[in-house]
Every structure is written in structure tokens, then in C-alpha cells.
Amino acid sequence: MEATTFVLFGATGDLAKRKIYPALYNLYVDQKLPQSFSVIGLGRRELSDETFQANVEQSLRMFSRREAKDPVVLKNFVRAFRYSVLDVGRKEDYLKLLKLIEQQEAELRMEPNRLFYLSVGPEFFETIAANIQESGLGSANGWKRLVIEKPFGHDLQSARDLNRNLSKAFTEEEIFRIDHYLGKPMVQKLEVLQQSHPVLQALWGNHSMANVQITANEIVGVEERAGYYDHVGALRDMFQNHMLQLLMMLTIQLPNNSTSENVRFNKKQVMDSLEALNKEDVRSHVVRGQYGAGTIQGKSVVGYTSEPNIAANSQNDTFIAAKLQIANDAWRDVPFYIRTGKRMKDKSTRIVIEFKEPFVQAQSNDEDLTPNLIVFEINPNEGISLQFNTRDPQQQREFRPIHIDFHERGDNVPEAYENLIGDALHGDSTFFAHWDEVELSWQWVQPILDAYEENLVPLHRYEAGTYGPAESDELLAKDGFHWWFDDKPEQTIESIKGERYAYYTNR
Numbered sequence: 129m130e131a132t133t134f135v136l137f138g139a140t141g142d143l144a145k146r147k148i149y150p151a152l153y154n155l156y157v158d159q160k161l162p163q164s165f166s167v168i169g170l171g172r173r174e175l176s177d178e179t180f181q182a183n184v185e186q187s188l189r190m191f192s193r194r195e196a197k198d199p200v201v202l203k204n205f206v207r208a209f210r211y212s213v214l215d216v217g218r219k220e221d222y223l224k225l226l227k228l229i230e231q232q233e234a235e236l237r238m239e240p241n242r243l244f245y246l247s248v249g250p251e252f253f254e255t256i257a258a259n260i261q262e263s264g265l266g267s268a269n270g271w272k273r274l275v276i277e278k279p280f281g282h283d284l285q286s287a288r289d290l291n292r293n294l295s296k297a298f299t300e301e302e303i304f305r306i307d308h309y310l311g312k313p314m315v316q317k318l319e320v321l322q323q324s325h326p327v328l329q330a331l332w333g334n335h336s337m338a339n340v341q342i343t344a345n346e347i348v349g350v351e352e353r354a355g356y357y358d359h360v361g362a363l364r365d366m367f368q369n370h371m372l373q374l375l376m377m378l379t380i381q382l383p384n385n386s387t388s389e390n391v392r393f394n395k396k397q398v399m400d401s402l403e404a405l406n407k408e409d410v411r412s413h414v415v416r417g418q419y420g421a422g423t424i425q426g427k428s429v430v431g432y433t434s435e436p437n438i439a440a441n442s443q444n445d446t447f448i449a450a451k452l453q454i455a456n457d458a459w460r461d462v463p464f465y466i467r468t469g470k471r472m473k474d475k476s477t478r479i480v481i482e483f484k485e486p487f488v489q490a491q492s493n494d495e496d497l498t499p500n501l502i503v504f505e506i507n508p509n510e511g512i513s514l515q516f517n518t519r520d521p522q523q524q525r526e527f528r529p530i531h532i533d534f535h536e537r538g539d540n541v542p543e544a545y546e547n548l549i550g551d552a553l554h555g556d557s558t559f560f561a562h563w564d565e566v567e568l569s570w571q572w573v574q575p576i577l578d579a580y581e582e583n584l585v586p587l588h589r590y591e592a593g594t595y596g597p598a599e600s601d602e603l604l605a606k607d608g609f610h611w612w613f614d615d616k617p618e619q620t621i622e623s624i625k626g627e628r629y630a631y632y633t634n635r
């Protein structure tokens with residue numbers, strides 16, 4: 129790998145401590161960092177290099193997936209870390225930084241390749257990019273890259289403004305937008321599985337799939353992020369980015385040995401084919417919710433509007449469920465149901481694919497048939513399980529589901545940030561959010577934002593510790609489906625079964 133100076137804005141922040149230092153450390157242990165590598169941490173506080181290095185060590189002890197206890201390894205690792213004071217708006221700090229970097233590059237005989245990681249609030253992105261440009265930090269003879277974290281804008285217009293301003297200092301190829309869901313190992317496997325697994329390849333698409341469900345449920349409420357979250361809600365915080373990225377990764381169809389360019393192009397195609405909603409459609413396709421008081425894992429929790437720093441009359445959304453359709457040859461007529469919420473009954477991120485049932489028409493009396501499923505578990509555990517129905521040889525007429533499970537556990541699985549930082553160091557943008565798809569995602573979401581703003585969509589309260597408002601179940605029941613793996617009374621599932629069969633036979 130090419131020599132790199134890793135310039136970290138926000139080096140004293142929470143993300144740096146919890147994710148970035150542990151990721152760098154694990155890459156180091158796995159010998160996945162460049163031979164010549166130095167880190168320059170930046171923050172407003174005065175810190176000596178020694179104190180900074182001690183803080184980094186401390187964060188590794190607390191947050192690294194591998195125990196960081198070998199003093200020799202630790203010492204060698206933190207030796208590469210320097211610290212410099214920088215206030216985002218102070219131009220002289222950038223010149224001082226430039227001097228420090230040039231001095232390091234000369235001492236270590238490193239090529240001037242510089243990766244700028246902005247682990248700071250999004251309000252600083254444009255100022256920092258402009259100052260990097262103006263100070264000459266980005267004009268050395270090597271490469272430069274900019275890594276930023278979501279949120280990329282607040283709506284379609286602000287996202288376009290942000291992109292236009294960043295583009296003055298960095299080209300699209302130089303910008304790496306982190307959506308950490310794309311770093312999750314199971315999400316990265318989706319692409320390979322489709323390309324290389326003949327069974328999945330044969331089943332992929334509308335000829336065999338009845339519907340697809342993408343869920344990201346959290347148990348937690350707003351926590352300390354109240355001020356931020358109350359202006360953002362589930363739609364902006366989760367749906368526009370993580371959930372739509374999961375949809376894209378699942379539905380892109382790639383040639384073998386595809387490049388990062390193929391991935392970018394195919395994701396754009398999916399977003400281009402997503403049937404647009406207009407403001408008036410939103411009500412029939414989107415369920416907007418906010419949690420009320422309830423009980424989670426035996427503990428009582430307050431409702432959203434009673435959380436500290438949330439206004440008693442807040443109309444912010446903490447839950448969204450939506451039905452989407454992709455109008456292309458591969459996916460036409462397959463409904464995609466996507467939901468995400470806070471204070472839900474359990475924590476899980478998963479994709480469930482429900483297959484059509486070829487036997488249903490032939491044996492329509494067979495009410496006990498369970499559909500074939502593929503389940504991709506993404507969080508908290510990783511795994512794929514297939515549920516195939518098969519005829520029981522002992523009892524001629526009975527079908528029995530076969531489960532095939534594959535689960536990965538333990539500290540061998542790299543964290544999302546490890547994968548993503550490793551890729552950014554390599555200059556591989558496959559698993560980053562490219563501008564095309566960010567813009568198209570905002571474009572798709574904008575009518576929902578407008579409908580919320582104009583109160584065209586009711587805000588349904590749901591009890592904390594449930595699976596969201598009843599309207600979310602109705603969204604699927606209308607089509608004859610139900611959310612898989614919500615522990616509903618069997619009765620509910622039974623009652624919609626008949627409709628589901630009707631849906632298949634109408635296709």
C-alpha cells in the first residue's frame with residue numbers, strides 16, 4: 129500500500145475514540161496499514177503528542193474488538209500518532225498543519241499522499257474542504273482523499289449545495305462518503321453471494337420472489353442525541369441513507385468480477401428505477417410513527433415527548449415503514465417493505481426474502497404451507513438462513529421446512545469501520561455512498577419530507593417495546609403479507625394467509 133498521512137479532524141471526539149482508533153489498530157494488527165503511515169490528530173484543545181497517544185491507547189483498551197494489551201504492539205502502533213491544535217475556521221492552523229505534515233513526510237521519506245478524515249459535525253465540512261484547498265494542504269504531488277460521515281445534507285437542496293461546495297476542493301473520485309451499513313460484513317457479502325452462488329442467482333428477481341422486507345429496529349430511544357435527532361427523525365437519520373443503501377445492495381445485478389464503477393452505475397440504475405411517490409401518494413405508501421411510553425425488556429420507558437430536551441409537542445418521527453417498487457425487468461411487481469424505528473421490541477437488522485409458492489395453486493387446500501424464505505441477519509448477529517419447504521418422505525402429503533443456517537460470531541469479524549477505512553486507504557470506493565445515489569435518494573425521499581412538513585401523513589403513536597404502529601402491519605396486510613419474525617399471535621398471521629394466497633393467484 130502507498131505511504132499515507134491520515135489527517136483526522138475531530139480527533140478528540142466520540143467517533144474517533146469508539147470507532148476510528150480501534151479500526152486503525154485492528155488494521156495494524158492484521159498488517160493492513162501501509163508500511164509508511166502516520167496519523168495527525170486535530171482538535172481545539174491543546175494536547176501534547178504523549179497525552180494524545182495515551183488517549184488513543186485508552187480508547188483501544190475500551191473499544192477494540194481485539195484486546196489491546198501487548199505493550200510492545202501498542203507502543204509501535206501509537207508511535208505513528210501526532211497531534212496539532214486546529215480550529216476549523218482559523219486559517220493559520222491549516223498552515224501550521226501543512227508545515228507539520230511536510231516535515232513528517234520529509235523525515236519519514238513518505239510520498240505526499242494525504243487522507244483527510246472529517247470526524248466533525250457536518251456544518252464544518254465545507255469550511256474544512258475550502259481551507260484544505262486554500263492552504264495548499266491538498267495540492268502536493270501525491271493523491272488526496274476526503275472521508276466524510278453522514279449526514280450528507282438535510283434535504284435534496286442542502287445535499288446539492290454541500291456537494292457543489294465540496295466539489296470545488298475534491299473530485300467525486302476523491303470523496304469517500306461513509307455509510308457504515310455498507311461496511312457491515314454481511315452487506316458486503318450480498319454482492320459476492322449473488323454473483324457466485326448458483327442457487328441464489330437462479331432465485332434472484334421477480335420470477336420467484338413474492339416480497340422483500342428490510343428491517344432495522346432499535347431498542348434505544350433518542351439517548352443523548354435529542355437536540356440532533358429531533359430535527360432529523362427516522363426518515364433522515366436511517367431511511368434516506370442506511371435503508372436505501374441496503375435496498376440498493378440487495379437489488380443491484382452485477383457482472384462477475386465487477387468493479388467499483390459497475391457497482392456505482394448499477395446502484396444508480398436501481399435508484400433511477402425506483403417508482404417515485406408524489407406528495408399525495410405518501411399517505412398510502414408510508415407509515416409515520418412516534419413512540420409513546422411502554423416497557424422494554426421488563427423496564428418502563430417514557431414516551432418520545434417526555435424524553436429530556438424534546439419538546440412536549442414534537443411531531444418528529446421515530447418510526448417509518450414504507451412500500452417501494454422498482455420498475456425494471458428484474459424487480460417489477462415485487463413489493464419492498466422497509467421499516468426502521470426506535471424503542472422497538474427487539475434490536476435487529478435483517479432482510480427477509482419471501483418466495484412465491486409454486487405449490488399453492490396446485491394444492492390450494494394446503495393451508496399450512498409456510499413460504500420459502502431467505503433471511504440475511506445483519507445485526508446484532510450475522511447470518512444467512514434458508515427455509516425451504518420439502519415433502520416429508522415418511523408422510524407423503526406433508527411439507528416440512530428445512531432450515532439451513534450459516535452464522536458468524538466472535539471477534540474474527542471485522543467491524544464496519546475497519547473495512548471502510550481499509551478501502552479508503554486503498555482508494556476503493558465500492559462500499560461508499562456515491563454522489564449519484566445520494567442525490568437520487570434525497571430526490572426519492574423529498575416528497576415524504578414535504579408531506580410530513582404539510583401534515584399530509586398522520587403521526588401514529590406506538591407503544592415502546594412493540595413493533596411499531598398497527599398501520600405498519602396493515603401496509604403489508606393490504607397486499608396479503610405480514611412482517612416476518614414479529615412475535616404476533618398466530619391468529620393475526622392466520623387471518624392474512626388467505627389474502628396472501630389471493631395475491632399470488634392474481635399475479
Ligand code: NAD
Nearest residue numbers: 138139140141142143171172214215216247248249250277
Ligand atoms: P463529537 O462531538 O464527539 O466530536 C466532534 C469533534 O469535533 C471533537 O473532536 C471536537 O473537538 C471537534 N470540533 C468541534 N468544533 C470544532 C472546531 N470549531 N474546530 C475544530 N474541531 C472542532 O462528535 P462525534 O460523535 O465524534 O461525531 C463526529 C461526526 O461523525 C459527526 O458528523 C457525526 O454526525 C458523525 N457520526 C458519528 C457517529 C458516532 O457514533 N459518534 C456515528 C455516525 C456518524
